[in-house]
Amino acid sequence: MSKEYYKGIDKIKFEGPGSDNPLAFKYYDPEKVVAGKTMKEHFKFAIAYWHSFCGVGSDPFGPGTQNFEWDKSPDPVQAAKDKADAAFEFISKMGFEYFCFHDYDLIKEGSNLIESEKRLNTIVEYIKEKKADSGIKLLWGTANCFSNPRYMNGAATNPNFNIVARAGAQVKLALDATIALNGENYVFWGGREGYMSLLNTDMGRELDHMAQFLTMAKDYARAQGFTGTFFIEPKPMEPMKHQYDFDSATAIGFLKEYGLEKDFKLNIEVNHATLAQHTMQHELAVAAKAGMLGSIDANRGDYQNGWDTDQFPNNIQETTEAMLVFLESRGLRGGGINFDAKIRRNSTDIEDIFYAHIGGADTFARALITADKIISSSSYSELRRKRYQTFDSGKGKDFENGKLELNDLYNIAKDSNEISLESGKQELFENIINQYI
Ligand code: XUL
Ligand code: CO
Numbered sequence: 001m002s003k004e005y006y007k008g009i010d011k012i013k014f015e016g017p018g019s020d021n022p023l024a025f026k027y028y029d030p031e032k033v034v035a036g037k038t039m040k041e042h043f044k045f046a047i048a049y050w051h052s053f054c055g056v057g058s059d060p061f062g063p064g065t066q067n068f069e070w071d072k073s074p075d076p077v078q079a080a081k082d083k084a085d086a087a088f089e090f091i092s093k094m095g096f097e098y099f100c101f102h103d104y105d106l107i108k109e110g111s112n113l114i115e116s117e118k119r120l121n122t123i124v125e126y127i128k129e130k131k132a133d134s135g136i137k138l139l140w141g142t143a144n145c146f147s148n149p150r151y152m153n154g155a156a157t158n159p160n161f162n163i164v165a166r167a168g169a170q171v172k173l174a175l176d177a178t179i180a181l182n183g184e185n186y187v188f189w190g191g192r193e194g195y196m197s198l199l200n201t202d203m204g205r206e207l208d209h210m211a212q213f214l215t216m217a218k219d220y221a222r223a224q225g226f227t228g229t230f231f232i233e234p235k236p237m238e239p240m241k242h243q244y245d246f247d248s249a250t251a252i253g254f255l256k257e258y259g260l261e262k263d264f265k266l267n268i269e270v271n272h273a274t275l276a277q278h279t280m281q282h283e284l285a286v287a288a289k290a291g292m293l294g295s296i297d298a299n300r301g302d303y304q305n306g307w308d309t310d311q312f313p314n315n316i317q318e319t320t321e322a323m324l325v326f327l328e329s330r331g332l333r334g335g336g337i338n339f340d341a342k343i344r345r346n347s348t349d350i351e352d353i354f355y356a357h358i359g360g361a362d363t364f365a366r367a368l369i370t371a372d373k374i375i376s377s378s379s380y381s382e383l384r385r386k387r388y389q390t391f392d393s394g395k396g397k398d399f400e401n402g403k404l405e406l407n408d409l410y411n412i413a414k415d416s417n418e419i420s421l422e423s424g425k426q427e428l429f430e431n432i433i434n435q436y437i
Contacts, residue, residue: 002085005069006350011093012358023354027365030095035327035372039365044336045357046098046139048297049105051310051342052353053087058345065345080107080123088130094357098137100187100338102144103174109148113166117173124177131181139185139336140231140267140295141178143171146191146239156213157193157206157244164209168216175221185295185334186221187267188214189233194240207244211258218263229334231267231294234283236276238308247276248286255292265294265333269340270322271301271308281321288329295335298360312341312356313363316370320433323364323371324380337364366437374436383425 015024030040056064056071070082084106091099103109107123110116131137145155145167153159155167178186193210195201218230232255234245245251248266255261266287273283287293300318302309313319326332339360343352374380390396395412398404 002089003082005086005089006093006354009093009351009354012095012354023351023358025358025365026362027369028358028361029365034368035375037331039368040097042331042368043361043364044098044139044332045094045096045361045364046100046336046338047087047091047094047096047357048338048340049087049099049101051340052090053083054105055342057343057348062345065348067348076108076110076119077122080119081126084123084127084130088134088136090353091136092134094354096357097135098139098336098338100138100140100142100340102142103170103177104144104147106177113169116170120173120177124180127181138178138181138183139338140187140228141174141181141183142187142189143167143174144191145170151192154192154194154206156210159202159206164213168213171213171217172220175217175224175226179221179224179226183226183228185228185231186226187231187233187295188217189267190235190243190245192239193245194237194243196241198242207254210244211254211260214260214264215258218260222263229294230264231335232264233267233269233272233297234276235269235272235308238275247273247278248283248290248292252286252290252292261290261292265292265335267295267297267335267338268293269297269299270313271299271310272297274301275306275308279321280318281325284322284325284329288325292333293326293329294333296332296337297340298337298364299339299341310341312339312343312360314359316363316366316437317433319363319367320370320374320437323367324374327368327371327375370433370436374432378432378436380429380432383429387422387424 009023013024014029015021015026017026019026028039030038032039034042053068053070056066056068058064068086070086071079073079073082087099103120106127107119110119145151150163150166151158153163156164158164158167175186195203232245232251234247234251235243236246237243245254248268251266255264268280268283268287270280273280284293298313299310300313300315302311339357341356341360343356391400395404
């Protein structure tokens with residue numbers, strides 16, 4: 001029996017909206033069936049190892065404020081085991097089934113590649129046991145190819161081949177760890193794949209290198225028997241001025257250009273969507289249209305600033321609109337909802353991380369229930385369908401089926417009377433959302 005880190009906190013239970021217990025779910029009831037599936041099947045909630053067990057709240061103006069009990073041992077292997085104990089205790093107490101990691105979240109990087117490999121192998125063996133004991137699963141793994149100074153000019157897109165090779169070695173080890181831990185997916189967030197200045201950058205060559213690198217990683221993992229999905233996580237900026245995986249549309253275009261669209265799908269993050277001047281629901285809809293809505297990184301940004309604040313989700317209205325897209329596209333292709341979010345620097349009590357995840361899960365649950373009711377009981381779907389009814393028969397249908405030429409449109413328009421205006425009814429649609437919340 002390992003040491004208890006979150007003392008005095010029991011397993012979080014569903015108590016319903018009437019409960020005043022801050023350490024209980026009000027809406028997230030894992031076994032409740034909504035739109036034909038349990039909430040836990042819809043969401044596959046995952047804890048992000050990096051934010052919850054590694055990040056201590058430091059910012060550019062000051063050091064961390066969170067004093068992690070598991071982060072005390074000077075021995076990196078012992079410290080990593082203590083962290084794993086804390087992580088599995090927390091995930092079990094939350095009642096979630098999944099976690100996600102970067103390679104060096106699990107254990108501190110060694111002073112060279114071979115030492116890092118040894119450390120990773122050791123901690124992977126330890127986590128295998130923790131997984132078996134708890135039933136907790138790995139939603140996805142990834143490699144941190146952006147923190148180490150060697151990657152300051154990029155990893156797969158670095159202008160120096162030796163760094164590209166070093167990144168390749170790191171991704172190989174991260175894939176090995178993901179496969180050893182039965183990871184269901186593997187993520188590539190671009191990190192520093194992008195540029196600070198186009199003046200010193202050969203963008204075309206860097207994009208070709210990125211595609212080559214992803215193809216090699218995919219081929220390697222498939223040869224090891226990995227059957228999961230690879231996800232690209234779009235983000236428009238930060239840390240680079242321009243990131244190559246700018247948004248869903250850009251990433252889909254890239255994957256199709258290089259023939260990677262069968263193995264790769266997208267992991268869409270709320271705060272990345274808003275940084276790209278999109279809504280989350282827009283990014284989800286673009287991915288869903290391409291059949292590439294793979295997974296979600298749940299968080300939120302701040303309306304008053306322009307960077308990645310990674311706050312926990314709490315906006316029920318926006319999440320409801322996102323859940324409409326989620327349900328209409330029949331959920332995620334292989335992924336889940338990973339809380340890529342951190343508590344604020346001045347949230348320093350041991351319960352705060354529980355409140356954060358409870359609030360996030362409840363926001364998604366409430367939004368899912370509401371979106372399901374909107375789809376099944378309101379006039380929303382029918383109102384939207386009706387806007388397109390001129391394509392359901394006659395010439396409109398011929399147009400959709402590719403049976404018309406431009407001259408046909410000319411002839412149809414020539415023979416038509418003046419067309420009356422048709423309202424888009426945006427305010428009515430907005431009212432329906434609020435009515436059902
Ligand atoms: C960075 C970000 C990452 C990825 C994984 O903005 O979202 O944490 O999710 O590398
Ligand atoms: Co993310």
